[in-house]
Amino acid sequence: MDYSNPFPPGTTPENITPEQMSKAMKMMDMLFMGASMGGDNHRGQEGFEDLLGKRYRIADDHYKDKILAEPGKHVDLLRTLSKKVPATMERVTLSIALSNVIVFRPPRKVWDELVKKKVHELFYELLMDDGMYDGDEDYVHAIHQGLYNMVMISGISGPWKDEKIVRWFLDHCADLYEKWWEHRHLLEEDAPWSNVCWRRTMQRAVFCYAVVARDRRRLSDFESSKHAHLSLWCWQFIPAYDPHHTETSTCALDMIIYKTTQAQQNAFIQRHVIDGFGASAFVRRFKRELKEPAILDGDLKIAMKMLDVFCAHLKQTQRALVQQEVHVDVVAACERQTQRGDAGCEWDVYARAAAPLETIIEQKRIMYDLITMHGFVKFMARAAILAARFASSDDAEPIDGWEKLFHRLAQLPSDNDKLDGGLYRDDLRRILKPIHSSTLSQIKKLKPTAGQRRAAKMWAGFGEAVFGFVGEIRSREDLEEVRRKRAAQAKSGGEGAEGAGGEAEKGLCSLVDCRYHDVAPPHALSKCSGCASVFYCNGTCQMKDWKAGHKGVCKQLKAQKAGAA
Incomplete structure (x- = not known):
């Protein structure tokens, strides 16, 4: 020209x-x-x-x-x-x-x-x-x-x-x-x-x-307008290299995170994302953002924060994340940020990466794909080190997300997963073994802070869970046998029921294939509302244990507890 x-x-x-x-x-x-x-x-x-x-x-x-x-x-x-x-x-x-x-x-x-x-x-x-x-x-x-x-x-x-x-x-x-x-x-x-x-x-x-x-007091003035449509439309089509991209990203993020409750966010995403663009089209926009090498550090941070909120709502969005394999782009974007050499900006991006990865794992059985992905376990180690350096007590949400992801990856696959538990655990041990001790040592050498202590406990617990399942449970068949014995003992009122209660008294999760079945969890457990005899670290574990056999013994345990009282 x-x-x-x-x-x-x-x-x-x-x-x-x-x-x-x-x-x-x-x-x-x-x-x-x-x-x-x-x-x-x-x-x-x-x-x-x-x-x-x-x-x-x-x-x-x-x-x-x-x-x-x-x-x-x-x-x-x-x-x-x-x-x-x-x-x-x-x-x-x-x-x-x-x-x-x-x-x-x-x-x-x-x-x-x-x-x-x-x-x-x-x-x-x-x-x-x-x-x-x-x-x-x-x-x-x-x-x-x-x-x-x-x-x-x-x-x-x-x-x-x-x-x-x-x-x-x-x-x-x-x-x-x-x-x-x-x-x-x-x-x-x-x-x-x-x-x-x-x-x-x-x-x-x-x-x-x-x-x-x-000002939140003025939000109602925009609720009935096309402002939300326009802000997302601009973000959808203005490329990352455009000089106005930052303002556009900020505006789109505001429109999502200013919905203070999950119900408000769900309604907004349904109306302005699912109905306005379609979940698949919107996820493609995220992929383009994550892949764009010219994107600014701050804009990538905004994109990850939007993705964090976006992936937590509605099954349509979760399916789209899985179908388009967004986990590959999330990991690649984080690794690209590592190559830039600014650790502070690096944590800004890593901090929000855990939520979409955990969402994808829950929606599709890709745990094995993740751990065998080139460099993924090293990526996890890098996240633990960054959390130790930069996570603060003022913003606990990012490290909470990473703890949940470490917890999920350390679990054996459920009965519905088309994956052999022994093979998964053996491969995870093989990949983690060369880097676990050195990473933990590096974390312990950092300045003691709330983030450093949580990161050390998180990484150490991950290793204990992965390397601790050496004897009793090594395959799907072993796991199923343990479950059958436990269910039969609980049904007859034998040691299994007491064992379940004993586990709960020790502060351990009652799901036998959970990492916190043998290792003390970092947070309080929730009690089964039916029998009040077994405890779980989260709803996922409770649902898995319900399907694995607790459903058949819950009423008996409740009756036994009432009779003992």
Whole structure:
């Protein structure tokens, strides 16, 4: 592409041609994208900066002083130019100049005159006109910037703060978002290069939320609007190398995590993800995010946090995660982060990786695939070391997730799994043996903190569980035999029932193939609500033990306990 400046000497707002402006917009988009993707294009980057400066200087040189002198007159002029047929490029440069005057916070007298002339309402009226969306993207971008700047500055503290404008925006945003939603196709990946500007325009539209509605008291203003649709739509289609990607990711994450209860999050994901995009399409977007080498550290952290929330809700999302083998991309993204050499940023990504991995394990029997995946056990060891260094008592959720994953991987597969328990355990021992002691030693040498102590206990317990099942239980047949004996003894009121109670008194899980059946768990156990004679470390163990034989003896144990009382 020809990167020469499209504006010849003597260019003014009145004599810019549509062809010149169109070429300028395409140049800026192409050059900006190239620079963002890490391209070696110094000439192009310089051309972009020069072009960007030239475009704004034309607007400022011609209009800035005039607007500051007569702000009301130029609001009226923009209103007149917006109705002029055929359209002129002058309206673009005037709208840019007005936006610049607003964003740099003009004198209070000028601000008051702009508010009196209702410039924000003019911007809104123009954006509500379907004729705006017929291809003049630089104009709609400039108009939107004006509205965004007006609302943004009105929503912050200082002499320009104006709650009336913020309230006005909240009252009108639903209709505005509905209009943008009608034109969402301009965001899609197959949109032409000239429409990259539309992506930024709509992205800025939804990012207004961050300015005026992060206060939870205002969330209700957006619940019935298309804001949530737009924020997720922007995140769905704006690529990681786009300079506006961070704001888009943040906005999409806010829309999910601000739903404070699981019921609210479930309803949101059902309505805006499952019904809006389909779980498979949304998971493909996560895969693209995880695979993108140009993604920023902070954006990858946001993606992992979104995935953490996303994977915890609804069976449709879990199935999509499994079918598309997202666990492979999660591990690869973490390992890529390790190669960058920043351990703090590395933990930010690793911290949220456990939840999707555990979700996938629960949905599909891929435990064997995971442990035999190239480098996976080393990946687990790295997670334990990072947790020891960076996990804090203030944010226990990430290390809680890793403890659950270690627990799950150390368990023998259930009866429903098409996997031989002995083979799984033997392979896990073989892979873990060369690195377990050295990793534990490395963790113990770190500065003692709450995170370090939990990580040491987690990694040590993982090893004890894996290497502890040496004698009695080595295969599926052995496991089934133990279960049969235990169920028969419990049914007859013999030692099995007492043994189950004895295990509970020791603080051990009653499921014989759980790692905490022989090793003290790091957390309190829950009691069977039926017989109150057996204990479990989580609902998964309770369900497995129920199917394995406790279902048949629960009532007898309850009756025996009542008779003894």
